[in-house]
Amino acid sequence: MKKLLAKRSFMFMVIVSVVILLFSMLAGIIFGAADLSVDKVFDVISLKLFGIEQETLKRSQISIIWELRLPRVLLAIAAGGSLAVAGAAMQAVTQNVLADPYILGASGGASSAVAFCYFLGSAFYSSSAVISAFAFTGATIALIIVYTIGRVGSPGSTSRLALSGIAVSVILNALTQFFVSMSRDASAVRSIIAWTMGSLAGARWNNIAFPFFGSILGSSFFMFTARAYNLMSQGDETAISLGINVPVIKRLTILVVAFITGVIVAAGGIIGFVGFVIPHIIRILAGADHRRLFPLSFLIGSVFLLWMDILARTLMAPREMSVGIFTAFFGGPFFVYLLYRQNKYGRI
Amino acid sequence: MKNMQKLKQHSKPVNKMENSVEVHNLSYKIMDSTILEDVSIHIKKGAFVGVIGPNGSGKSTLLRHIYRAIMPPKKCVYINGREVETMSYRSVAQQVTVMRQENSTDFDFSVLDMVLMGRAPYRKLYERDTDEDKRIARNALAFMGMEDLAHRSFFTLSGGEKQRVLIARSLAQEADILILDEPTNHLDVHYQWLLMDIVKQLDKTIMAVFHDLNIACSYCDELYVLNHGKVVAQGKPCDVCTQRLLEEVFRVRTELFVLEDGKLHIVFKGSIQKD
Numbered sequence: 001m002k003k004l005l006a007k008r009s010f011m012f013m014v015i016v017s018v019v020i021l022l023f024s025m026l027a028g029i030i031f032g033a034a035d036l037s038v039d040k041v042f043d044v045i046s047l048k049l050f051g052i053e054q055e056t057l058k059r060s061q062i063s064i065i066w067e068l069r070l071p072r073v074l075l076a077i078a079a080g081g082s083l084a085v086a087g088a089a090m091q092a093v094t095q096n097v098l099a100d101p102y103i104l105g106a107s108g109g110a111s112s113a114v115a116f117c118y119f120l121g122s123a124f125y126s127s128s129a130v131i132s133a134f135a136f137t138g139a140t141i142a143l144i145i146v147y148t149i150g151r152v153g154s155p156g157s158t159s160r161l162a163l164s165g166i167a168v169s170v171i172l173n174a175l176t177q178f179f180v181s182m183s184r185d186a187s188a189v190r191s192i193i194a195w196t197m198g199s200l201a202g203a204r205w206n207n208i209a210f211p212f213f214g215s216i217l218g219s220s221f222f223m224f225t226a227r228a229y230n231l232m233s234q235g236d237e238t239a240i241s242l243g244i245n246v247p248v249i250k251r252l253t254i255l256v257v258a259f260i261t262g263v264i265v266a267a268g269g270i271i272g273f274v275g276f277v278i279p280h281i282i283r284i285l286a287g288a289d290h291r292r293l294f295p296l297s298f299l300i301g302s303v304f305l306l307w308m309d310i311l312a313r314t315l316m317a318p319r320e321m322s323v324g325i326f327t328a329f330f331g332g333p334f335f336v337y338l339l340y341r342q343n344k345y346g347r348i
Numbered sequence: 349m350k351n352m353q354k355l356k357q358h359s360k361p362v363n364k365m366e367n368s369v370e371v372h373n374l375s376y377k378i379m380d381s382t383i384l385e386d387v388s389i390h391i392k393k394g395a396f397v398g399v400i401g402p403n404g405s406g407k408s409t410l411l412r413h414i415y416r417a418i419m420p421p422k423k424c425v426y427i428n429g430r431e432v433e434t435m436s437y438r439s440v441a442q443q444v445t446v447m448r449q450e451n452s453t454d455f456d457f458s459v460l461d462m463v464l465m466g467r468a469p470y471r472k473l474y475e476r477d478t479d480e481d482k483r484i485a486r487n488a489l490a491f492m493g494m495e496d497l498a499h500r501s502f503f504t505l506s507g508g509e510k511q512r513v514l515i516a517r518s519l520a521q522e523a524d525i526l527i528l529d530e531p532t533n534h535l536d537v538h539y540q541w542l543l544m545d546i547v548k549q550l551d552k553t554i555m556a557v558f559h560d561l562n563i564a565c566s567y568c569d570e571l572y573v574l575n576h577g578k579v580v581a582q583g584k585p586c587d588v589c590t591q592r593l594l595e596e597v598f599r600v601r602t603e604l605f606v607l608e609d610g611k612l613h614i615v616f617k618g619s620i621q622k623d
Contacts, residue, residue, distance in 0.1 A: 095453055095454070224474045227468060230457070230465060234451075234465070236417070238451070240417050241441060241445065241446035242469060243438040243439075243441030244437060245437045283455070283456070287501075288455040288456050
């Protein structure tokens with residue numbers, strides 16, 4: 001007999017996840033091309049926050065920890081957490097556990113819009129706010145197109161939405177490539193290519209505020225309206241009959257998911273499959289109640305991306321790899337497996 | 349048919365304030381095909397009204413208009429005297445509850461959580477379930493004899509158990525008007541009749557779609573017969589279900605019996621094949 005999680009064990013899971021997250025943050029600061037020790041990390045943090053100076057601290061250590069690693073860790077937390085929450089929300093709204101901002105084309109839409117932005121010239125791409133706005137618009141349009149195509153015919157079809165997402169993504173990727181090839185600015189081309197693979201290496205204090213607070217704001221929206229997603233996961237008509245304004249919730253969901261995807265893509269490029277793998281694992285551990293699923297997905301999504309980023313920068317050190325490679329490497333096979341099961345058993 | 353004439357005269361806005369559910373001349377089209385044409389239905393408070401008709405006659409579409417899964421045109425559908433399009437989703441859900449077949453989903457909840465969803469119309473999205481909600485949900489489960497399964501996963505239940513949980517959810521919704529959209533289809537004979545017995549004793553206004561005409565005849569006070577999106581007959585079961593109507597609308601050969609309690613019983617003898 002399968003018992004579902006009780007309230008008490010939910011609090012326990014939150015506490016455990018927070019502890020794991022704190023530990024992973026520390027690891028995210030220590031590991032890298034230059035390994036650092038734990039006490040140095042605390043020295044730097046106490047120096048920056050409280051002004052307590054330690055004589056043994058080198059200037060290079062301060063700048064690596066404070067200027068590079070810490071912003072990067074914060075961006076990983078925001079990106080991993082909010083992409084996981086956005087994925088969980090998309091899955092509930094589409095009643096399909098294969099949904100995710102990457103699979104449903106939101107990332108593809110954001111990336112081709114950003115490529116277009118680079119193509120337009122440095123007047124556009126020099127401002128991170130403009131890039132974010134482009135990414136948001138691209139993600140919204142892509143989501144609406146995918147959703148419309150996926151709904152044509154039988155709405156209950158499970159893999160149809162994923163298929164239309166993949167089809168639209170192919171077109172959007174071609175569009176991205178087109179803008180890249182048309183672009184004459186060599187440095188722009190290099191940054192687009194690095195960025196379509198997904199990387200958190202560009203995180204600095206002066207550019208993470210928008211993605212960090214934006215994605216946390218977006219995730220909070222879902223956590224405050226979690227009840228609606230429980231009902232939506234039972235089907236549109238069931239949700240309506242239980243008093244949920246389904247058309248409005250759907251529109252808001254698309255906008256907030258596009259917003260989260262937009263700010264994350266603008267800051268870190270395409271990071272796929274986080275929104276798809278994490279909620280699925282949390283549902284197995286803690287059940288489908290979105291009031292638990294959203295917070296736990298955020299915490300574990302952050303942990304997941306932190307470790308993927310640690311892998312990306314330590315595996316071939318001192319060379320950096322794209323974090324998108326690793327999330328796809330873990331998420332892709334999982335996706336194929338679930339698609340197989342969904343087609344075979346009609347349920348996961 | 350002759351009942352059609354009578355209906356046309358009725359469909360002026362008469363006593364809409366007294367009736368729980370009022371439908372006035374509702375028509376609905378998808379592209380060029382007409383799904384519903386000029387359908388009018390009046391359901392008094394406390395009545396048990398059945399809607400029957402062959403596949404594709406528009407029964408479920410009609411019900412969807414009432415609980416707003418399809419937004420009806422203006423001044424067509426009234427719930428307790430108010431135009432449904434002027435009401436919020438929440439307030440419709442406080443007055444109307446829908447029992448349908450369980451639809452398969454990938455999202456697993458505990459039995460208690462499923463029933464607690466019935467309390468959603470009374471809570472804001474960010475509010476927690478109150479102790480009162482839990483008490484109501486547990487009572488509803490107990491009423492269906494399911495309280496021992498409260499913490500089981502919904503996926504592990506049998507078809508009959510799932511359906512009873514969904515009924516408990518509808519009860520927890522505490523609405524006066526109950527809409528049944530063929531909720532007994534997956535159930536065995538015992539549960540089909542048990543469900544109807546339970547529903548009948550609830551003392552609510554009920555509008556139900558049936559495929560089983562004998563169940564419809566034994567529980568309903570009044571029947572509406574839909575065919576090709578039109579109401580072709582309306583009235584007490586024994587007046588409506590004539591051999592001729594069953595032949596023309598349902599394309600079956602039948603023999604009719606009136607039982608001791610005055611209820612109609614239909615024995616099916618075969619189909620009518622048209623060429």
